[in-house]
Amino acid sequence: MSRAGRRAVLAVPVGWLILLLVAPLAIVVLIAFALPADGVPPYSIGFSLDNLLLVASDPLYRDALLRSLRVAGVSTVACLVIGFPMALAIARAPPRWQNPLLLAVMLPFWTGFLMRINAWIGLLADDGLIVRLLGLPPVLYTDAALYIGMIYTYLPFMVLPLYARLSRLDPALMEAAADLGAPPWRVFLRVILPLSLPGVAAGAALVFVPAIGEYVIPALLGGPQAELIGRVLWEEFFSNRDWPTASAVAVWLLVVLVAVPIAAQWVTRRVRQASEGE
Amino acid sequence: MLTASGLTVRYGSTTALDHLDLTVQRDELFVLLGGSGSGKTTLLRTIAGFVRPEAGRIVLDDIDLSALPPHRRPVNTMFQSYALFPHMSVAANIGFGLRQRGVSRAETRRRVETMLALVRLEGFGGRRPSELSGGQQQRVALARSLAPSPRLLLLDEPMSALDQSLRRDTRAELVRLRRSLGISFVLVTHDQDEALEMADRIGVMRDGRMAQVGTPAALYEAPAGRFVAEFLGAANILSCVVDGCSVLLPGLGLAVHAARPGVNGRGLLALRAERLRIGGDGAVNQVEGVVTESFYAGDALVVSVRLADGSVLRVKRSLADGLGAALVEPGTSVRVGWQPDACMLLPE
Numbered sequence: 001m002s003r004a005g006r007r008a009v010l011a012v013p014v015g016w017l018i019l020l021l022v023a024p025l026a027i028v029v030l031i032a033f034a035l036p037a038d039g040v041p042p043y044s045i046g047f048s049l050d051n052l053l054l055v056a057s058d059p060l061y062r063d064a065l066l067r068s069l070r071v072a073g074v075s076t077v078a079c080l081v082i083g084f085p086m087a088l089a090i091a092r093a094p095p096r097w098q099n100p101l102l103l104a105v106m107l108p109f110w111t112g113f114l115m116r117i118n119a120w121i122g123l124l125a126d127d128g129l130i131v132r133l134l135g136l137p138p139v140l141y142t143d144a145a146l147y148i149g150m151i152y153t154y155l156p157f158m159v160l161p162l163y164a165r166l167s168r169l170d171p172a173l174m175e176a177a178a179d180l181g182a183p184p185w186r187v188f189l190r191v192i193l194p195l196s197l198p199g200v201a202a203g204a205a206l207v208f209v210p211a212i213g214e215y216v217i218p219a220l221l222g223g224p225q226a227e228l229i230g231r232v233l234w235e236e237f238f239s240n241r242d243w244p245t246a247s248a249v250a251v252w253l254l255v256v257l258v259a260v261p262i263a264a265q266w267v268t269r270r271v272r273q274a275s276e277g278e
Numbered sequence: 279m280l281t282a283s284g285l286t287v288r289y290g291s292t293t294a295l296d297h298l299d300l301t302v303q304r305d306e307l308f309v310l311l312g313g314s315g316s317g318k319t320t321l322l323r324t325i326a327g328f329v330r331p332e333a334g335r336i337v338l339d340d341i342d343l344s345a346l347p348p349h350r351r352p353v354n355t356m357f358q359s360y361a362l363f364p365h366m367s368v369a370a371n372i373g374f375g376l377r378q379r380g381v382s383r384a385e386t387r388r389r390v391e392t393m394l395a396l397v398r399l400e401g402f403g404g405r406r407p408s409e410l411s412g413g414q415q416q417r418v419a420l421a422r423s424l425a426p427s428p429r430l431l432l433l434d435e436p437m438s439a440l441d442q443s444l445r446r447d448t449r450a451e452l453v454r455l456r457r458s459l460g461i462s463f464v465l466v467t468h469d470q471d472e473a474l475e476m477a478d479r480i481g482v483m484r485d486g487r488m489a490q491v492g493t494p495a496a497l498y499e500a501p502a503g504r505f506v507a508e509f510l511g512a513a514n515i516l517s518c519v520v521d522g523c524s525v526l527l528p529g530l531g532l533a534v535h536a537a538r539p540g541v542n543g544r545g546l547l548a549l550r551a552e553r554l555r556i557g558g559d560g561a562v563n564q565v566e567g568v569v570t571e572s573f574y575a576g577d578a579l580v581v582s583v584r585l586a587d588g589s590v591l592r593v594k595r596s597l598a599d600g601l602g603a604a605l606v607e608p609g610t611s612v613r614v615g616w617q618p619d620a621c622m623l624l625p626e
Contacts, residue, residue: 172361175328178348179355180375180426190374194365272365 032247043243051248061232061249068229072211075150079158079207080200087162105159117220120149146222154211158203165199197268209257229253279304279462280430285334287320294320296486307456307463311473312483318466322432326355338429354428358435360419362407368418369403375426393421413444433465437472449476470510474498482506503624504546513548514591520545520623529587534563540623551594553620556581556606561615569610579604583614
């Protein structure tokens, strides 16, 4: 292919990325450094660190960010704990069962997201099925309902990459470990778990990243006191029309989203190195 | 040492092992030989504990293995795919079984070094399995399965992934290694040359049963039936009527002599191609025929001779005097001769 032709082909994805990823991001960063103003648009171009410093120091934003981190972290761990056995069971199921089981995992996507969350409101309400049948204290509009909604929504994003990884593991590796004297739990810890780490990382990223910015589930199922960063962002932007502050929140969120996976990767590498010493 | 009795394994409606009995002696290399679907791998996996038999018992030195899960059996397996742990170093792979049995770190490290030396891979302990050649991986797999000092080592087609020349060296090395360690090996293969060359005893399997068990020479020279005669080193098979040492070939209207008497009545005469000679001189038994074709097999010339009744004898001509001396033109009338002890009489 000629050089010009190659450039033309490359121009499509590069153009796409510039238009839909780099440009909006640049605008957000630009506004985060801008000054608030009355008018349309509600900012004036400039360079000020005030917005970013405000978001970092004001307890309202800081606590919302920390709470979001906690909610996303707990949801990710819970999805991992629930999703790993599910993925392992599907990967170990007879081949003719695997596709139906995967379909069952993805089935919720066939219905609209808001419909499903509204269904949970009905189920978790004080006079709802679950609360009445189990005789629970009120669940709706508490952290419990928030976590139920988060885990329910994001579980498939954990199960699918884990399944993809686990189904490709050579069963002979598990047999070899057992053959060499490893009881089942140690086969899991020493062979299955380390070899599925890339799947764990992919699943964790797919759950953690959208979970940290989630605002629909907290708004519909969670309590009013639990202000999360996604909600704060929404309010700054649409209710207060404070674009510079909203952009500063978005930039901080992005920084956290980049920092957490890097930290996680660093930790897994250290863990792996340590386990190799065995 | 190892005794399996009445082992039966069924997968759905197919019977993989059918009331199979097997005895493996102390300090021997026992080869399970059979085609695909004969049940040889199933038998190996049943001994290792990966397959639960429907019926039967496996006893190893007075320990009933039948009730033990794989990780509690004093038996190790070398897998066909090697199944080396890709996330561990060579040393960690070899030491895995020792660590599982509670051997200390220091002792494991020492044993791993010994095993690496045993398979001539000193200095490779720090590498990853993916950084090794196929032959080196095979030796790591062997070292890993030997490291916990199993009472019995099971080898599932251990050389199927090696190329031809490496395979030949590995056979001899494996036999030497086993002798020096004094551990019994049960080796599964579909390669008859491998079986004949390596085995102390061979068990030929067919349809989940043991067709015949014996030393390589016994199986090759005195097969119990047509299946074993044809599976091990392809034999010429003719219908015959046996009367003591006299063997009547009805199709040819002549009788030949066998060295040992067979079972009287209708039977089969099996003749190894390398025991037949073209040109009858000096042979006790002789038949006439016409050469139909010949092909060069490197170490011999294989000549097909059609007899009067239409049956074909394959004759292996020695190349001791060179290819030119061995060649026979198709269409040539020849006599095929053999000695009485070349006759193998089989039931029909």
